[in-house]
Amino acid sequence: MRTFVSVTGLRKSYGAHRVLDGIDLTIPQGTVFSLLGPNGAGKTTTVQILSTLIKADAGEIWVAGHDLAKEPDKVRAAIGVTGQFSAVDSFLTGEENLRLMADLLHLGRAKGRRRARELLERFDLTDAARKPAVTYSGGMRRRLDLAMTMVGTPSLIFLDEPTTGLDPRSRRTMWQIVRDLVQQDGVTIFLTTQYLEEADELADRIALLSQGRLVAEGTPEELKRMVPGGHIVVRFADPDGYRRAAGHVGATSSNDAALTVQIPDSGGVRTLRKLLEWLDTQAIDVAELSVHTPDLDDVFLTLTQEPSTKEPSR
Numbered sequence: 047m048r049t050f051v052s053v054t055g056l057r058k059s060y061g062a063h064r065v066l067d068g069i070d071l072t073i074p075q076g077t078v079f080s081l082l083g084p085n086g087a088g089k090t091t092t093v094q095i096l097s098t099l100i101k102a103d104a105g106e107i108w109v110a111g112h113d114l115a116k117e118p119d120k121v122r123a124a125i126g127v128t129g130q131f132s133a134v135d136s137f138l139t140g141e142e143n144l145r146l147m148a149d150l151l152h153l154g155r156a157k158g159r160r161r162a163r164e165l166l167e168r169f170d171l172t173d174a175a176r177k178p179a180v181t182y183s184g185g186m187r188r189r190l191d192l193a194m195t196m197v198g199t200p201s202l203i204f205l206d207e208p209t210t211g212l213d214p215r216s217r218r219t220m221w222q223i224v225r226d227l228v229q230q231d232g233v234t235i236f237l238t239t240q241y242l243e244e245a246d247e248l249a250d251r252i253a254l255l256s257q258g259r260l261v262a263e264g265t266p267e268e269l270k271r272m273v274p275g276g277h278i279v280v281r282f283a284d285p286d287g288y289r290r291a292a293g294h295v296g297a298t299s300s301n302d303a304a305l306t307v308q309i310p311d312s313g314g315v316r317t318l319r320k321l322l323e324w325l326d327t328q329a330i331d332v333a334e335l336s337v338h339t340p341d342l343d344d345v346f347l348t349l350t351q352e353p354s355t356k357e358p359s360r
């Protein structure tokens with residue numbers, strides 16, 4: 047897979063405050079990369095540097111085959127930014143917003159009109175195309191915003207908090223749109239989000255930023271394996287089986303009324319296999335068994351602990 051974004055030794059300070067302290071990143075083309083971190087960790091600063099809005103103090107950055115320091119225009123032509131600062135004009139209709147964007151990009155009248163129609167269709171906005179954006183729901187507005195970013199057919203999209211404030215259904219629709227952009231169009235996505243569940247759903251790889259450094263990087267599954275917290279819960283079919291098992295299976299907690307025990311599990315299959323074999327030899331009936339792996343919240347909280355509790359001010 048071709049590398050689409052490559053960052054080495056990225057540094058940025060504001061006065062004496064070192065915001066990014068030597069970041070290295072590699073993002074393959076056609077994948078979703080998510081940068082996570084607590085408030086003030088430097089996510090927005092990273093996005094602003096990669097999208098050519100502000101300059102780095104040091105480091106080498108390549109985007110879409112171009113050296114960002116030498117060819118920022120070529121990088122700019124390959125990227126799209128969408129999110130917190132929406133480009134949607136509320137008083138224009140969806141179609142007018144898209145055609146305005148097409149005009150700004152000098153697509154030409156016929157091509158602009160065609161592109162607007164295609165995008166309205168694709169982002170499920172055809173019925174609302176002639177209505178002013180001010181009448182749109184939060185989900186429709188986000189879709190229009192993303193559609194406007196797509197007018198310029200970018201190869202890399204910086205997607206900032208794409209589903210903040212959306213209801214669960216609109217959020218799922220948005221996730222599917224993002225997946226389609228990657229799978230059908232081969233777009234590379236750089237996602238920043240406060241929702242770890244969203245990163246888990248969408249990202250091929252996640253990097254955790256804390257105090258200007260990357261403290262972990264990997265697939266969601268790899269990150270979850272980095273922290274403890276996995277366990278197995280067994281619910282027994284009858285009180286007799288529960289009583290016989292409770293003292294033998296290394297349970298860290300048990301519930302007499304629910305007939306359940308909780309057993310720590312590091313994520314490997316060995317604990318589970320030993321447990322099942324033992325229950326089998328003892329002829330103890332199990333009503334239900336579930337394996338719980340740590341989620342990204344556990345990873346985030348474990349790996350981004352701040353030494354001081356005060357949030358830096360801007």
Ligand SMILES: Nc1ncnc2c1ncn2[C@@H]1O[C@H](COP(=O)(O)OP(=O)(O)OP(=O)(O)O)[C@@H](O)[C@H]1O
Nearest residue numbers: 060065084085086087088089090091092358359360
């Ligand atoms: N223009 C600026 N001048 C001075 N300090 C700044 C400036 N922009 C950002 N900072 C500081 O840099 C640090 C990182 O900010 P940044 O916005 O990149 O964090 P973030 O991870 O995006 O946080 P959030 O999740 O709150 O958006 C913060 O301490 C912030 O106060």
